[in-house]
Amino acid sequence: MSQIEHDVLVIGAGIAGAAITQVLLQQGQTVRVLDAGLKPASGTSAHAFALAHPGLIRARPLLQRLTYIAFALAKKTWQPFWREEGIFQPLKPGTEFNESLLNEQLVSAGFDQDSAQPINASKAQHLTGVSRDGIWFPQGATINLEKTCTTIFGQQDSLAYEANTIVASISYDGVDWWALDQKGLPLAKAKSVVLACAHGAKELAAGLQITLPLKPVRGQLNQFQISATSSWLKYLPTAAISGEGYCLPASYDENTKMYTLVVGSTYDENETSLATWPRSDEYNRQQAASLLNYVAGNLAELNIANSFVGVRCVANDRLPIIGAVPSMPGLYIATALGSRGVLWSALAAAIISELVQVREVAHLQGRPSTGNHASAAALVRLARLGLSADLVAAISPARFLVGALPPALASNSKPILPLGSKAK
């Protein structure tokens, strides 16, 4: 084990670990990152085409509020990697285009004219190449997750990044957290530990008698090649489209004289296969036809050039799991980022870095860090980011532990019983 002691130990070098590490380093903390993969972003973050947009989510107001805040944080957190080109969210098929109603809904969700604009099908055709009614988000962006992680873990001074290192368990000795290998030998220790290891967090938490209700959801993206004589040409998007699925703007390759269209993705619950599936290829062809409003298009003209398959980590309530574990001082979790890795990683970084700082200050002042004072202090700081107590509670790991939310973090919502227990 290295003699150098770090302030914080981060387990996982995907986009969650990258966001948290970056903000902790900016705060002046020293960070040690352990990851099972041979290089950064070897899990689900091995993904070059992630979309980030705030979206209008009418059915889930809490998710809408979280998404809105996380988008603003992501824009800041991922600035050097952010390719802001706008994203178009078409309305669900069969939904009537009512501009004033949409404007009302956008305003009540916090958007202004500069950040979201309802556009009808003919305007959308002009702006995005796709003839569907919907909402244009000019600040929507794409990010290459893999490149982002590689850059963050490759360049920093106060950072020790160790690849090819599986953490089999973690334990707390009352002062420090220890990461242990399969033989129970120490790999590293620090005052704080962050489980930013997607599904790996389930096993590490289970070792501490914490049940995280995580499930795998496989997703496949396809890169289709389309010939310059195809009838699809008239329908190809000039902007990213995100609705029932998503696609990136089509690009043209001078050498091959072909167009490329990236379309995804499937949502295969409880599947972990990383193999490319023919039925997913077919699903994505259909998805292209419906996203681009060309259902009569010949699907055989969408030739597969490449695919990306990843396994998302999703909690049973489909919200991310971000925050401190009550009664375990210095233990933080950032997992279940689902299909919103760009947004939730930035949110995780903002929350966990604040919690780490509050704990440090409490420690310096000789106060216990798990008490109400600490959680109240953290809430004051998070409120500055727009994160009210109900939002923090909704994504806290404590929601899966009966009676675990400290009073300051308890929301007015119904308690959530741990997995396996039966509510009466």
Ligand SMILES: Cc1cc2nc3c(=O)[nH]c(=O)nc-3n(C[C@H](O)[C@H](O)[C@H](O)COP(=O)(O)OP(=O)(O)OC[C@H]3O[C@@H](n4cnc5c(N)ncnc54)[C@H](O)[C@@H]3O)c2cc1C
């Ligand atoms: C097809 C598809 C399309 C997607 N599109 C988008 C999109 O457009 N926009 C968007 O925002 N998100 C998208 N996502 C989601 C996004 O990719 C994920 O949310 C994100 O990559 C998850 O990041 P993570 O850091 O939590 O997990 P990962 O990237 O999986 O990283 C976890 C890391 O932990 C390590 N690890 C695990 N266990 C251990 C252990 N015990 N010891 C040491 N290391 C360990 C692993 O090696 C891995 O590197 C998509 C996902 C898929 C599958």
